[in-house]
Amino acid sequence: MSTAISAASSTESDAADLVFDVRAITLRFGGVTSLDDVTLQMRRGEILAIIGPNGAGKTSLFNSLTGVYTPQEGEILVAARPGDRPQSVLGKKTHLVNHMGVARTFQNIRLFPALTALENVKVGVETRQKSGPVSAMLGLPWQRREERESTRAAYALLDRVGLAGRANSLAGSLAYGEQRRLEIARALATGPGVILLDEPAAGTNPAEKRELAALIQQINTEGVSVLLIEHDMKLVMSVAHRIVVLNFGKHIAEGSPEQIQRDPAVVAAYLGTSEAEAEQELESHDQPELRTIDISGDPLGTDDPGTSAPEGSRS
Amino acid sequence: MNRRVSLPPAVTRLMACLGGSVVLAMMVGRQQGSQQDYGLAFRESVLDVRIIGFLLLGVLAFLVITYREVVTPYVRRPGVRPLVVAVLVLVAAFFLMKWYDPLGDGKFGTLADAVAQTSGILPLAHVFFGWLWWVALIGLPVGTFVAIAIRNRRLAWIMAGLSVVLAVLTLVVHARSVAFAGGVDHSFGATTAFIGFLILAGAGVVAARSQEETAKTRAFVEQVMAYRPGLPLIVLGILLGLLALVLATWLAPRGDNLTLVDTSSLFSGSGLDGLATAVLGWLAYVLFAVVAVLGAAAVWLRSRALGWATAAAAALSILAVLYTLYAITDLAADQGYGTGTGPWQNLGTGGWVLCIALFTVGAGGAVAALQFQGRRGPEGSSDGVAGRLHDAGRSTTIRSLALFGIGLALFYPPTASGFWQQSLSTTIGVYVLLAIGLNVVIGWAGLLDLGFIAFYAIGSYTTAYLTNSLPVKPPSWLALSPLWAIPIAIAVCLLAGVLLGAPTLRLRGDYLAIVTLGFGEIIRIIAVNNPGNFTNGPRGVSDPVPHPVIDLGFVRFEWGGTSLQYWYLLLVLLAIVIVLFYRLEGSRLGRAWAAIREDEVAAQASGVNTTRVKLMAFAIGASTSGLAGVFFGSQVGFFNPQNFVLNNSILIVAYVVFGGMGSLIGAIAGAAALTWLPDFLRDQVPAEDRTMWIGAVLLIMMIFRPQGLIPARRREAELTGLAGHDIAARPSVQAIPASEGV
């Protein structure tokens, strides 16, 4: 919880350097308002966590940030890489948003299962390459050089997430935790300035969660801003510099982990009980021995209904 | 829902089996039915006595499926699989293959009748064709099976020995009978039977030697392919070579069948130059022996250098043999011996089969060398020893098949009959090209294009336009010879691909299928309706498309003499396309295709410009049909809209699917096999029924082996699906996610 305060404090001195500047966006599906007048700012170099009960609009926010959905109102500006001029993502196609330096993972892992781990990452690396089909057909020197470079880069990334030994296994045959990490490697392969992680710890065991926390912090220290959706409070509290809380599509709180833990509105949103009771519940998270309570408000553990959203909307 | 008591699964299964057998009964039979009596065919196929046979077949299938547990241990015994293969090969040799071309339908029965009525022929032939063949055909497999079933090693050895004897006997008797009768003979029946008996012998040996309870065929093959790569090719090559050197006809100038020895003596003292004389007299044997020994040594010693040496020696030997073939036919034509008017005429199969044999052994050497080279760099194989073994075995198997295919493609066509040469260079070759193109769209990018033939039509009509063959003439500077039309035709097809793709590629899979189908029909109807008198309507092109010409000033070559010339032109084109596309598959674009096919959303999120990538698949796929259009147009000279009907589009889809979606070799093999089969079965299956059988093949393929004949690694995992993943468990399409945020 004490990590990388320096990074957070350094951004405070330069408040204008924002990665995401989300201004009052509203996203509706038919009669349902998924995001309601949400405003939030993400500073360069920080790890920002977005939490909130199921259906709070977290994944919708991600989809809006990456150009999958276009909010009906508001504006989203992104300047993912240091020195970028802020640009709007509204109406931009997903791959263009990615080229602007925004990479993401998915809540329900979306790898290319029949490609090897290495190929999965190479797909990401190669979206920034130039050579076209003709040079590939003729095997021209620069195409070969790019191919070598992408292999090298992909191996480096796999090594970084601890998957170098599985490079030639089919992605679909990897264990669950490995798939999560592979997805992060693929996202990093596109050379992002900011990476959006959608519940990266879902379904992983405690050891994997610790590795994941370390990985997130490592990515962050290497200069990539991290936007994180996560239900696992322990993970969020241990890595996030700041936390934004959404509920029913509304931005209800924002602040440091400590502040959020004490915020009565958050507690109420999560537990829907009296604030005092809730406070007690939340406080208990600080005790490391106690297993994290699932405060997702979802006793059955079913998936967030928003998961299938991107598929339908793009087809 | 109101619940009925479900039928027990066994009853459902029995009904399915019987239903299947009734359908089969309907599918097999004469073309029947008329407007006078509509029910005729139905009665004859379903109410006739023969239905009993089909129903029994259905019951048999039912029993096999139901009592699988009882049957399986027997099926899994070592030797059963080769036994089954052997029986199939023998039956095919008997029913399908020709045994002697000059005589009637050339089948075994015809030859047997003829032999029975001929006196003076080898007495053994009477015995063989009279009863021995039948006894062997039934007795040997049954005997072998009994040996396997009761695990009697001695009986297995005896059966294996008898099979070898029969194999040799078949060849010798056939060769002597044909030699006695004379006449040009290209038949492969006896050779096929020879191979069948050898496989049977193999089954016997396996049964006699094996200690295992169940056969591990796949593991065995992979092991052989990984540790002794090239061995199968070398064995095959040596067998073929022996056939070519000892038995096959080398020259048939006067309807007689001269073996290598006969040919040698025919040309002794005829002024044939030294090399050719030597090859005929002794060098052919020596060369073959050298290549064979080198190959065997390479495999035995696992030596890379020897492997490459084998390949090199084989190449030199092939050149020597080809030169000899040229020299003897040239001389024969010069001296007016036989009917030949130029080189390469009146050749028998011998020289070409020797070339195939040498090529095969050489290929074996090359495969071994490549395998021993090991895998460099980080791009290795799956994890674990078993995985590596599997991958190595698999890649070697595919390489071996591909190389053997190349050998056949190079040297088999000259020995084929005119019909086959025609069929190879028009139907088979063109559809292989088209299948390669469609494989890009369907197999790699995962877009179902049901109007692919439209691009072929566009390519063909472009060629016709550029070569002055349509009513509308191009400006004189644009009138080109077919070879020069190739780049323009390809460019036009690329453009057409982009024009069709740009608006439609956003559509999801099934909508895209329908749109492309509609596009295909639109193009065909335009060709028929002949707007602006451009296409000349249903009559087809107005003037024949000229043959291609290469004119370099000092050499001039015009195609058109024989189909064979086109075949070799096609091979060159195919080789270029295959190499280019192979590289493409492994490139960033190939991976991007795989990515959008697997998960479009994830691909987009990873920065893949899906529209652009799909468009490229469409355009690049379409480009091969431009090439095919030029080739086809200039070869046949004439085509009409009937060549571009929807059926053909779907047939190409079938070829790609059958071969294995996403696999370049698969697409080629699938197209070759499925275009070859109807021609091959033209006596057995009426032409009208072909589409029916193709439909059945597609259906069965999708139910039982969706990954195709030679599946692509990337595709195999996808298509076989994950068991238990009911579609109900994952609704694939949802409209707006209404539940989001609720």
Next chain:
Amino acid sequence: MSDFMNYLILGVTRGSMYALIALGYTLVYGVLQLINFAHSEVFMSGAFGSFLVVHAVVGDGSSTSGVEAVLVLGLGLVSGALTGAVIAYVLERVAYRPLRKRGAPKLAFLISAIGASFLLSQLFGKLFNRLGNNRFPSYFNADRTLFHVFGARVTLLQVIIVVAALLLMLFLDRLVSGTKLGRGIRATAEDAPTAALMGVDIDRTISRTFIIGGALAGAAGFLFGTAFVFSNTMGFIPGIKAFAAAVLGGIGNIRGAMIGGLLLGIAENLIPTAPWTGTAWIGIQWTDVVAFVILILILVFRPTGILGERLGRAA
């Protein structure tokens, strides 16, 4: 004007047949999200099946009495529907269910359906004949003029076709909106997993959906055969057009299919002839092209059709 009305009436006649076939596409699409490519052969089989029955009853045809004609008509419709239903059921069991159990990708379904379509069409050709001009025996005076509309002749047959089609559509509409089976179908279309949890037998519902769609297509086959000629390849063009009609109305939407069918029938007859201009504009040989172009335009610009998708919602 009379030309215009003539083409309009022709369009309505054809359109009502397209609508009948389109219903099969729409129903199956609703529950499976798949285009049943072999549906056109179900339509074709209906023509052959009903022909055999009608032929067996009236022989080579002679004008029969009115009552008899009505009976034979009914018999034809029923036998066509039965044949279609049986074929569609078998199709589902053979070409769809095994793949569904395996969770095969969509492409596999399309290809197996194409295979089944080839097989059926050619098997019928082999069993009966491959001639293109089979006719039903003339057991009533189909060409008798019933009345005139603005100078355009309306024949008995046209009225029969339209009325029969309308009755069948009405029947289907009642069936889907008012019965238990219909509720099952709608539930499956809306959300198959949930429907299964609620006790809907998905397999059986899908089978029955195929049967209903097949029966309608088979009846349409009888009507089509009575009006024109029939052959083993008759299914293709009407099949595609019916599909276009289904999409035009919004695939998965039952009323949409009806409206789409009528609209397409009218459009393809009016547009190429353009009777209001007094000259044959582009000519009837372009009828099919017009239909295909309409299809492509709808798919490209409004893939959800006139009434929108979703079986569950619209019916």
